[in-house]
Amino acid sequence: MSRSACLIFNPVAGQGNPELELAQIRAILEPEINLDIYLTTEDIGADELAQAAVKQGADLIIASGGDGTLSAAALAVAGTDIPFGIISRGTANAFAAALGIPDAIDAACRIILQGITRDIDIAYCNDLPMILLAGIGFEAETVDMADRDSKKRFGMMAYILAGIQQLRELEIFDVEIETEDKIIKTSASAVTVANAAPPTSVLAQGPAGVIYDDGLLDLTIVAPNSKAGAIAATYHLFQTASAGNAAERDDIGYLRAKQFKITTDPPQKVVIDGEVVATTPIEIKCVPAALKVFVPSVPEEKLVEKLEGLPNLEIEIKKEC
CATH class of the missing domain: 2.60.200.40 (Tumour Suppressor Smad4)
Structure with missing residues (x-):
């Protein structure tokens, strides 16, 4: 396989079946990307998992969950030049929508596979x-x-x-x-x-x-x-x-x-x-230009x-x- 990625998956995000959703993600991505899968828990958040993936030198970091999961992982990746993928499965899915990334799992995965990235801004409010x-x-x-x-x-x-x-x-x-x-x-x-x-x-x-x-x-x-x-x-x-x-x-x-x-x-x-x-x-x-994200447009x-x-x-x- 040409690429490897850390997939950070929140199993309690959204209202769908997490086992089926994870299986769908794997079915689409794994033929082209070798996935190391990590699940968030009450004790270990997406930020900690993303920080660990950065230290391990992951080629890509992908997060799947609601806006809280996606934002926490994204901020941990910011400033590293590691491409970041978004697969939203939350209530509002505002982060994905702001970047034009669809809610549908298959479409979000296809955007990651296309490999087009943009360097997006982040901000700090009272630090x-x-x-x-x-x-x-x-x-x-x-x-x-x-x-x-x-x-x-x-x-x-x-x-x-x-x-x-x-x-x-x-x-x-x-x-x-x-x-x-x-x-x-x-x-x-x-x-x-x-x-x-x-x-x-x-x-x-x-x-x-x-x-x-x-x-x-x-x-x-x-x-x-x-x-x-x-x-x-x-x-x-x-x-x-x-x-x-x-x-x-x-x-x-x-x-x-x-x-x-x-x-x-x-x-x-x-x-x-x-x-x-x-x-x-x-x-x-x-x-x-603090975060490199896979985007469609x-x-x-x-x-x-x-x-x-x-x-x-x-x-x-x-x-x-």
Whole structure:
């Protein structure tokens, strides 16, 4: 066999039959790749298994499971130049969707066998690694409300139900956003900073497509003045994301930058890659081309900034030192 790979498999991910799913993966990959298979357990996570595979000098590292498994393994591989394969079997499968990798096991395996890779960015939020996005305000509160039992029982519907409930307690906060060259002050109910994000992460979809390998982070500000406005803004983001267009409403703004420093009044919860792990203030920095991933396609360049129309907007251009 020409190649060998470490396959990290989470047997409790998703709602399928793990034995059949592992057998399917092996049937497709093993004719061309020699697989060393390691199962995650309650005591040994995907990050530990990936770190061990890196030390052993694996030619490829493949992870199969939900977003938690995939992100943990990916971050352990980042910076090593070892190609990383994704076979998603979770509830949301946001990581795979953000890179255009299908949920179907056979299709995901075929992408690995094709051997096309892209060097994608990762980020750090308050020194915590981030593959997908950080959500401030509405999204963080929604994720916090959608507990593990609800997600296991209802899948993606758990987030929708939590979001509807969170609309009843919609909070507007003041936010200051500092980039390398400007300081922006406005009001918002949600601020999302994305390194990579699928169309289903609607609050990240201000620009026309989040680009995962441009060395920049994509920030979206959602600033409705009412619950009805929040619903309308969210629906608009869903529509524009589905069509591949940039948002056009006055209460939605977006920009791209290498790093952001974000403070809010009052302090807000922050969700990083699906887990509430911090509160504002935060600093997020992009690390370009840190992870080599098997992907099916290349993203297109899109619009990069729109801030006009946001409430109480102030923009200060920073002087060069």
